[in-house]
Amino acid sequence: MATDFESDDLDDIEDHLSDAYGRMRLRTGHARPRARIAHTALGEIGLAEVRFGFGMDYAVEPTGTLTLGSVHGGVIPRHTAGLHESCLDAGDVALFAQPDQPCAGRHQDLCYTLVSLPPRLLDRVAATAPGRRPAPLRFLGSRPVSPAAGRHLRRTLAYLSATVSDDPEFAAQPLVAANCGQLLAASVLAAFPSTALVDPSAADRRDARTATVRRALAYMEEHADSPVTAADIAAAAHVTVRTLQYAFRRHLDTTPLTHLRRMRLGRAHAELRAAHPAQGVTVTAVAARWGFLQPGRFAAAYRRAYGVPPSHTLRQVP
Structure with a gap:
């Protein structure tokens, strides 16, 4: 469901953003600080097309979600989240804040796509099986690891926004929404440096047996009509996500989700x-x-x- 907001009252804008994203404080010297915001949801993903026709300083308390943005116009000359500080122009994409981080900065005449997703969505893509869970996932930088990674993530965000706006009923289908969530989570993990472990270990190689594949296939057959993640399949097969992926490459020459x-x-x-x-x-x-x-x-x-x-x-x- 889409929710549109438009105002030129700074208190109204601050209240609206605080309700949507967590407590924040705004300051501006502009006489008519007009803002237009269109909120939509795609499963567990929050999407917003935001336009601020003025410059302002902002300070945002931790929101409990991972927040990233794709800048279409205007400039953010300073954005600070944790130890990371960025200057963003049109065409840039960046992490705005991790779930437990405040952020602050300044922007001028900004138009951008703002995306929020819960940490559990990332965990479903990066997690291992129960009992072998790594430390909580942390991102080590706010900018993409390469220009190509940034372009791919930007295209992913544009695609998700278009999926919602072009056909809301299609986007509301459970498997479509779930697949969009996995697509975004995988794109974010690929784009930004993090503590996620993706290469198979010696234990993963040892456990990548045909029995692992059989258990995974049985689970997939039974749950093909339900939202399923690689972490779900790995848990059903009693292995890590990396073991599962390695087993499918070794025995079926494919990936679990492709199968x-x-x-x-x-x-x-x-x-x-x-x-x-x-x-x-x-x-x-x-x-x-x-x-x-x-x-x-x-x-x-x-x-x-x-x-x-x-x-x-x-x-x-x-």
């Missing part, structure tokens, strides 16, 4: 075969129900797997 997408593609194929065109079933609805974020990519994957477009299968009366 899960193939399973869901098969379920979508079966649903299209069973549907009657007169029932009002559409390819887009079936794709969304099985968690495919882009109908065009779903159609391309379907054609590669089954030799025909999904619409052809739907038109064939069973």
Whole structure:
């Protein structure tokens, strides 16, 4: 659900932002500090398109969420969060604050996308199995590790914003929202330096057996219609996420989530075969129900797997 806010009263703006993101203090010398904010939600992700038509100083208390932003226009000459200080211009993307950090700074005529996500969303991508959990995930810098990583994250944020604005009903499908959350979490972990462990250890290699794969496949078959993360599958197989990934590469030459997408593609194929065109079933609805974020990519994957477009299968009366 989208929530729009517009005001030129600084107290109203401060109250609105405090309600949405946690207590903050704003200061400006501008006579009419106009702000426009459009809030939307995509599963556990909070998205906001923000425009401040004035310059101001801000101080924000810890929010309990990871906050990042993609700047479209204006400038942030100074932003400080923890030990990290940034100067951001149009085209930049950065971590604004970790869950337990305050942040402060100054901006001028700013237009940007603000994204918040709970730490548990990152944990589901980076976590290990119960009993082998590493120290809490921490980010070691607020800027992307490379220009390419920054561009990829910026494109991901733009894609998620477009997914919500173009078709809210599609974005509200449980598997779509869950896949969007995993996509964002994986993109954030890839973009910023952190304490996440991604390379398999000697113990991970030892545990990457065929029995691990069998347990994982059984869990995936049973839960293909539910929001599932790599951490969920690893816990069901009694191994770490890294062990799970290594086992799938070793024995199936793929990744767990890629294999899960193939399973869901098969379920979508079966649903299209069973549907009657007169029932009002559409390819887009079936794709969304099985968690495919882009109908065009779903159609391309379907054609590669089954030799025909999904619409052809739907038109064939069973």
